[in-house]
Amino acid sequence: MTAAQIPNFEAAIADLRQLQDGWLDGEGKAPTEEGLAWVARTLRWLVRQGEVPPPYLYPTPEGGAQAEWPIGPWEVSITFHLDSRTVSLLAVNTETQEDIEEEIRADAAPNERVLNALILAFISRVRTD
Amino acid sequence: MPEPLGPQLTNPEEILYRQVHPSFFRDGRPTSQAFCPTPKDDGQLSVSRGGLTTSECAYHFYTKVRKLQSNGVWGITVGECAEVELKAYEQDRDDDTTHAAIDFNTVSKSKAEKIGRILARRAADRGRLYP
Numbered sequence: 001m002t003a004a005q006i007p008n009f010e011a012a013i014a015d016l017r018q019l020q021d022g023w024l025d026g027e028g029k030a031p032t033e034e035g036l037a038w039v040a041r042t043l044r045w046l047v048r049q050g051e052v053p054p055p056y057l058y059p060t061p062e063g064g065a066q067a068e069w070p071i072g073p074w075e076v077s078i079t080f081h082l083d084s085r086t087v088s089l090l091a092v093n094t095e096t097q098e099d100i101e102e103e104i105r106a107d108a109a110p111n112e113r114v115l116n117a118l119i120l121a122f123i124s125r126v127r128t129d
Numbered sequence: 130m131p132e133p134l135g136p137q138l139t140n141p142e143e144i145l146y147r148q149v150h151p152s153f154f155r156d157g158r159p160t161s162q163a164f165c166p167t168p169k170d171d172g173q174l175s176v177s178r179g180g181l182t183t184s185e186c187a188y189h190f191y192t193k194v195r196k197l198q199s200n201g202v203w204g205i206t207v208g209e210c211a212e213v214e215l216k217a218y219e220q221d222r223d224d225d226t227t228h229a230a231i232d233f234n235t236v237s238k239s240k241a242e243k244i245g246r247i248l249a250r251r252a253a254d255r256g257r258l259y260p
Contacts, residue, residue, distance in 0.1 A: 007156040015152075023152055025197055027169050058160040059152055061167050068160060070253070075161060075246035092246040097213070099243050 009047075009067070012057035013040050019059055029063030035082030038106075039065045042080075045116045052123050074126045078119060087115075089122045100125065131171040131234060135219030138229060141208030144179030145217060145229060146187040147252065154200040158253055164205070165233070165245030172234035172241075176217070179204065182227040184259035190225065202259040203252040213244045 019030045031039075039057075047054050055067035060079060069076045073095040079088040085106035092099045102122055109115035138145075153163040166174050177187035184202040191199050207217050210231055220230040233241045 005157040007158075012155055019152070024150060024167065027167065028152075056155050056158050056160070058155055058162060060162065066160060066162065068158075070158075070250070075250055077161065077246070090242065090246070092243045094247045094250040097243075097247065101239075 007054045007056045009043055009054050009057040010040075013043075016057070016059050016065060023059065024061050028059070028061045031059060031063050031065055031082055035063075035080070036065065038082070038085075038112075039067075039080050041112065042078075042116055042119065043067060045113075046120055046123075049120060051120065051127070069123070071123075071126055076123055076126050087119065089119065091122070091126045131173055132220060132230070134173075134230060134232060135221060138178070138207045138217040138219065140180065141206060141211060143207045144204040144258075145176035145207065145210070145231065146179060146182070146184050146202045146204055146258065147174070147176050148188070148191045148197070148199040149201060149203055151198055151200045159200075159203055159249060161242075161245040161249035163203070164248035164252060165241050173220070173230040173232055175220075176205075176229050176231060177225075177227045178219075178229045187227070188259045190227075194224070201257045204255055204258050205248050205251050209248065209251045213247050215244065 013036055016031055016036055021030050022028060046052055055069050057067050060066050064082050065080045067078045073093050074091050075094055076091045087104050089102040104118055106115055149159045149163045153160045166172050188199060188202050191197055210217050215231050217229055217231045220228050222228045
């Protein structure tokens with residue numbers, strides 16, 4: 001049995017950089033360097049604000065990345081779709097099955113800081129509910 | 130094309146073993162993606178039946194016979210699937226009579242992603258079962 005540890009998303013990003021196409025038993029697209037740089041900037045900014053802990057970070061088969069936070073009964077995630085520069089935000093209460101979801105296109109925000117603030121506001125909704 | 134399903138599993142206590150790919154495991158925790166079918170799965174999440182095998186045997190069969198990568202075995206029960214409106218079915222294969230499938234084809238992709246979060250939480254709470 002393995003216990004969850006404090007996540008090290010910087011190490012996860014370094015590992016994601018090493019992925020090759022086909023990483024998931026023959027399927028699974030490798031994320032781009034430029035896309036991972038965006039993921040890293042966003043997560044560093046979020047954690048620097050001191051309101052959310054470091055996330056668990058994983059690749060997605062579509063060549064993106066998914067950050068996950070267990071917060072009380074909630075499972076909160078940001079899925080970074082690197083090709084479309086879109087983020088899907090999802091929070092699911094694992095006890096009541098209530099959910100909140102939102103999708104934001106990066107180019108719909110005036111700049112990255114505004115996009116990051118929108119993401120933080122989403123996570124904060126769960127933290128204060 | 131989804132594979133044919135056998136009889137439905139009805140014992141809510143039966144544990145279903147799920148192999149988690151090394152890239153889907155980080156800092157002691159599996160991603161919710163490991164509990165949601167990927168496109169190649171045709172809406173059916175592959176598991177091994179706890180009533181017919183052990184987590185150890187399931188792991189060795191997956192990594193040594195099928196030669197696929199697994200970080201380890203995590204578990205959810207038939208009852209936990211039912212709580213999120215999913216059914217599990219026998220799905221024997223020529224080389225594996227313990228194989229079963231959780232059918233996600235009855236729910237939308239969006240709903241499947243939400244269910245994946247809930248099942249992942251149940252599995253994470255239970256902890257890795259092997260090794």
